[in-house]
Amino acid sequence: MNIHSFKFKISVILMLCTLLPLATATQLLSFYAEKNTITQAKEDIALSMEAQIQNMENVLKSVEDMQQDMKNDALIYEFANQTRIMSNEIRQNYCRKVFQQLKYYQDRIAAVKVTNEVHSAYVYLPGQRMLFASNLTYFEDFTLWDVDFLNQYNTYGEEMLNRWIPTVPVSYETIHHPETWDKYSKLLTYCDVVRNDTGRIIAVFALNLKPEFLETYYNGIQNSNGREIIVCDKDGMVYSGDTNDLRYYQEKYADGSATHLDSEEIVRDDVKLVVTRTSAYTGWTFVSFASRKELLQSVKAIKLLLYKIVLLSAVGALLLSRFLSGYMYRPLKSLISYMRKVRKGDFSVRIEEKRKDEFEEVYSGFNRMLDELNNTMNNLETEKLLNKEAKIHILQEQINPHFLYNTLDTIFSMAKIKGEEAIAKMVFSLSKFFRISLSDGKNIVTLREASELFENYLSIQEIRFPGKFDYQINIPEELMTYMVPKFLLQPFVENSISHGLERSAGKGTLYIEGKEKNGILYFLVEDNGKGIPEEKLKDIQKVLEENTSSEYFAVSNINSLIKLKYGSGYGVTITSKYEEWTKVQIVMPANMERV
Structure with a gap:
């Protein structure tokens, strides 16, 4: 199949029209399925996590309430606050009772089903130098550094109270061999102290939860969400x-x-x-x-199914496009056969096939075209005559500028004779203005001619607006023989008067300067008139910077001419302050042939 044929293009277009929406829909469905899956997963994890955190907080609060009861135990307080020397029998009796109380509180927490993860309860009595561990026994002649939770309390003081911290469990090995602490799984320990009436600490309590306590809650999140x-x-x-x-x-x-x-x-x-x-x-x-x-495993299966659907649709679209393209191409093929006959010079052929679709209009247009073609060939002689008349008209148009100059010269002479100096000056300036403007179609003239162009314009405007403005021209004579675009300065002078000085309240000043430096010509047109509003100035500067056409056609045309002819490093720059002044700077090379 010819890939440049209309039939092939129709097939491709039909197939693309079928497949592209389907493929796009597949990608969008996949994207939103993934997005919704991730969003739903975030919500599920967050809700599960928040529920488990709430459950954990409730349990911890209940455990802390139990420890409060332990702190208020009268027996423990009585023994802890003892200062007198006791007999060994009395001391041992206290120890047994305190140990039993700790076991009681530990069993009580389990009995009310607050949590099954209570490991032990510790109480340290500084006055008795004793440590009670509900899961072991009690220890005498004890020092703070032998146990992790007391060591931390000794280090951090009040900071570690009434909060849950990880600590090494109390055992015979950890007491006598602190170097083994790192190998033990840490308990979650809640510490508090009891003070006597004098404010002295007489007991340090620690209620301990097993390391598995937190696993109970984060496993709840893991099990539900993986x-x-x-x-x-x-x-x-x-x-x-x-x-x-x-x-x-x-x-x-x-x-x-x-x-x-x-x-x-x-x-x-x-x-x-x-x-x-x-x-x-x-x-x-x-x-x-x-x-x-x-x-996204579940979404992956859906995407695979969608891709299979797209593949099957592609096969179906290919078959359908071949059928439809053939059906649509037949009338076009018929038209092509008639066109080939016309190409061979047979202008008498006409398409007689009757159709009720858009091709009926095409066939009818083809027949009308042949009729008009025959009429055109018969009228060639008439067109030749019209061409001759057009040439005569062009010659007459070339004479019209000379007629204009002669007429202006006549008006000038009559004004001089009658003493109308203002009219004579205006007509003289206007005549010179037109002579330089037309200048036999030349676009590049000497700087002298370009200067005369705007000077004549200034003379006319001085007569129109007497006393409205003064102007000063400072262009050295040695520059006058350089070749420049004819309308290099005149449009900017015109803009200074019509948009600046004419609209200002008082009398204005126009300054025109030209100079050469290092082979480059610099021109300045400056006025103290109305200025340009900020937004409009930005539009003009954008046109000049991007070198595009716009409503400011005179300015943009000169800028484009300079850049195209001499390079992007040259051109026009305009700055202004609204209600105060406007400056136009023109830069172009001076290494041009002198006349």
Whole structure:
């Protein structure tokens, strides 16, 4: 098939008209399906995360209330506040009772089903130098540095009270071998103190939750959404979760700013949907990482189905386009056969085929064209006569400028005879103006002629507006023989008067200057008239900068002429301050042939 034929083009157009909308719709559906899937995933993760955070906060508040009861226990307070020396029997009796009370409070939390993740309860009595651990026993002759939660309290003081912090559990090994602390999973510990009437701290309480406590809540998010979760505090310290994602979290969000954020980030070379929510109660941030690829698995199947539909549609569109193009091409083929006969010189042929579609008008137009062609050939002689008349008319038009000059000279002579000096001066200036303007069709003239053109114009305007303006021309004589565009300065002089000086309130001044420097001609046309409004000035400057045609045709034509003839480094520049002044600067090369 000829790829340049109309039939082939029709086939391609029909196929594209079928496939492009379908392909576009497929891409849009895929895009919005992915977008909606990601949006829905964000909402699901956020809602699940917020629900789990709320549940966790409720449990922590309940546990803290239980510890408050433990702090208020009279027996513990009585033993902790003892200052007198006790017998060993009395001391041991107190110890057994305090230990039993701790076990009671721990069992009580489990009994009311607040949480099953309570690990232990600790109480340290500074006055007795004793530590009670509900999951172990009690220890005597104890120092602060032997236990992590007391070591932190000794270091941070009141900062660690009434908040949940990670601590190393108390055991025989951790007490006697602090170097082993790093290998233990940390508990979630809530610390508080009891003071006596004098304000002295007599007991430090610590209620501990198992490391699995947080897993209960973030697994709830993982199980429902298939996500990876980490839990960190505002300092980036991990409480639970995936350590690889934690490293990313610490680098990206550890400043505490990402408290409520939904975004997509690259984590471990995989694009992940990152959703963060922060518990206002604990200050912990839950960060969920979901693989974008896994989230879009369902959309991938839909996209595959859509692509199959597009492929099948392409085959159908190809068959349909071939059929339709053949049907549409037949009348065109018939027209081409008649045109070939005309090309061979047979102007008598006519298309007799009758149709009721648009080709009937085409056939009718073809027949009319042949009729008109025959009439045209018969009228060639008439056209030759018309051409002769046109040539005569052109010759007459060439005579008209001379008639104009002669007429103006006659008016000038009559005005001089009758003493009408103003009229004589105006007619004389007008005559010279037209002679230079027409100048036998020349566009490039000497600077002297270009200067005479605007000087004659100024003479006419002085008569029109007596006393309205003064002007000064400062162009050295040695420049007068350079060749310049004929209308290099006159349009700008005209604009200065008609748009500037004529519209100003008082008497104005027009200054025209020309100079040469380093082989370059510089011209200045300056007036202190009305000036150009800012918006209009921007339009003019844009026209000059982009070198385009516009309503300011005189200005743009001179600028284009200079740039085309001498290069983009030359041209016209206009500046103005509204109600004060306007300056036109023209730059062009001076290395032109002198006359």
